[in-house]
Amino acid sequence: MLELRDLNAHYGKVHVLRGVTMHVEEGESVALLGRNGVGKTTTLKSVMGLVPPTGGSVNFAGTEISKMAPHRIPGAGLGYVPQGRGIFPGLSVEENLLIGLTKTPPSHITDYVFDRFPRLKERLKQQANTLSGGEQQQLAIARCLVMQPKMIILDEPTEGIMPILVKEIRREIAAVRETGVSILLVEQNIKTALRLCTRVYLMEKGVIVHEASASELENDKETLHRYLGVTV
Amino acid sequence: MELTIALALNGIVWGLIIALIALGLSIIFGLLDIINIAHGDFFMVGTVLAWFVAETTGNYWLAFLIVPIIGFALGALIEYTVIQPIKNAAALSIVATFGLAIILQESVRATFGATPERMLPPIHDTIPMFGIEYEVYRLFAAAASIAAIGLFFLFLHRSKLGTWMRAVRFDPETATAMGIPARRIYLMTFAIGFAMASLGGVVAAPITTVYFEAGVDILPFCFMAVIIGGLGNLGGTVAAAVLLAFFEGVITSFTDPTFARIGSLCLMSLVLMIRPHGIFAGATR
Ligand SMILES: Nc1ncnc2c1ncn2[C@@H]1O[C@H](COP(=O)(O)OP(=O)(O)OP(=O)(O)O)[C@@H](O)[C@H]1O
Ligand SMILES: [Mg+2]
Numbered sequence: 001m002l003e004l005r006d007l008n009a010h011y012g013k014v015h016v017l018r019g020v021t022m023h024v025e026e027g028e029s030v031a032l033l034g035r036n037g038v039g040k041t042t043t044l045k046s047v048m049g050l051v052p053p054t055g056g057s058v059n060f061a062g063t064e065i066s067k068m069a070p071h072r073i074p075g076a077g078l079g080y081v082p083q084g085r086g087i088f089p090g091l092s093v094e095e096n097l098l099i100g101l102t103k104t105p106p107s108h109i110t111d112y113v114f115d116r117f118p119r120l121k122e123r124l125k126q127q128a129n130t131l132s133g134g135e136q137q138q139l140a141i142a143r144c145l146v147m148q149p150k151m152i153i154l155d156e157p158t159e160g161i162m163p164i165l166v167k168e169i170r171r172e173i174a175a176v177r178e179t180g181v182s183i184l185l186v187e188q189n190i191k192t193a194l195r196l197c198t199r200v201y202l203m204e205k206g207v208i209v210h211e212a213s214a215s216e217l218e219n220d221k222e223t224l225h226r227y228l229g230v231t232v
Numbered sequence: 233m234e235l236t237i238a239l240a241l242n243g244i245v246w247g248l249i250i251a252l253i254a255l256g257l258s259i260i261f262g263l264l265d266i267i268n269i270a271h272g273d274f275f276m277v278g279t280v281l282a283w284f285v286a287e288t289t290g291n292y293w294l295a296f297l298i299v300p301i302i303g304f305a306l307g308a309l310i311e312y313t314v315i316q317p318i319k320n321a322a323a324l325s326i327v328a329t330f331g332l333a334i335i336l337q338e339s340v341r342a343t344f345g346a347t348p349e350r351m352l353p354p355i356h357d358t359i360p361m362f363g364i365e366y367e368v369y370r371l372f373a374a375a376a377s378i379a380a381i382g383l384f385f386l387f388l389h390r391s392k393l394g395t396w397m398r399a400v401r402f403d404p405e406t407a408t409a410m411g412i413p414a415r416r417i418y419l420m421t422f423a424i425g426f427a428m429a430s431l432g433g434v435v436a437a438p439i440t441t442v443y444f445e446a447g448v449d450i451l452p453f454c455f456m457a458v459i460i461g462g463l464g465n466l467g468g469t470v471a472a473a474v475l476l477a478f479f480e481g482v483i484t485s486f487t488d489p490t491f492a493r494i495g496s497l498c499l500m501s502l503v504l505m506i507r508p509h510g511i512f513a514g515a516t517r
Pocket of ligand 1: 011014016034035036037038039040041042043083
């Protein structure tokens, strides 16, 4: 479904991604983990064309998207939930929700989304910045879903969310996964990542240094400690 | 007293026209981070084109239709050729648009000539108001400006394109990741800004002097309205433009217009000292 080959990216002269190679199969959920500043967000932004790759390729559903105009990439079926949620504060909840669409979505889609996120439905006319952090995260996910993506990329969706709500967000992502949408997840919360994903990539200084199944990694204390500095 | 009433009314009319022009300035600044020194000249081009349409067709009303379309096209062309290349160096915007201002002024001088022209309003009637006889065209000018401003706000808040403009303003990167063609939105915004300024020119042409330096006179006033209203606060810009012009009108009736302008500048300084983000800061975004 998504395949990155030897992806490189720069911020000015700073070489941030140094040949990232990874893939996500159809219906698969994959996590990308690593310490702060190793280039996880940059990897996702490169896939979305927001940080134009300086080398390598990104193939999505059989199309080379690294040469596409960035605003066309979501239309190819790739949804993105940015780090920090990326809600437009001065727009209403409804405007945020439908921002990526030019026509009103089919009713089974809106029904599905409102079923999953009843609190958004109650707050459609409200300014988006009046929502709580957790609600904003729901909105960010719902905003992708109404575009009916084949795959969703999420950048630290549980960052800065109250612990009791983390579970809820995790449930939402699991529900999306159950509908057959592929998932690429960047997380600091290892537990969330291991629960939601079947395969994990570990990143360090702009390259993938380790790949393992979630169950393998869960028991591989040494690797977890070496690349993430955590003990689970 | 009669003079004061007349000048106060004129002030309000002018304020509404300025509001229309300053809104264009404000959206260009808000979305593109461009300080558009040429904005007054967009207005001037509007007055000249209006004069030209009236001269060639003999029908002034046609200018209301044609000139904003020409303004939009010119704006799109300028965004593409002048603004886009400096997109990542906003500091250059002052130099680039200053150059653009000179090009526009000199082009008009070369073609239209340097002699100021006065044109007659398409409506000559007057009606009694507040004890004076007031020109009907000025009332029409006020109504036309209000209608244009209202349509613009409706467009910004009710159309998809308007929503996209607001989204791009908050976060162009996320907007792009939601499928919004940010590049095209910048072009549209600049073109709409030019169209609004040139429409202001059409409305104002019969009550002002049509000449190549008219934009230079109006630019500071637009900037004052944008600053006093609060940068990026569109409603504030409109209110500030009307208040300022009313204020200058009233002062002018007692003394020299120069003192009125000095008064406005003092008012702006005062506002900036007390409320650095404008009188209406925080009211809306
Ligand atoms: N806009 C930018 N300009 C210059 N350098 C940047 C920019 N954004 C990120 N960087 C740098 O690139 C490197 C990778 O950043 P990135 O945001 O991809 O890391 P990350 O793995 O997502 O970190 P975190 O876990 O903190 O979100 C970091 O060293 C960062 O300082
Ligand atoms: Mg990050």
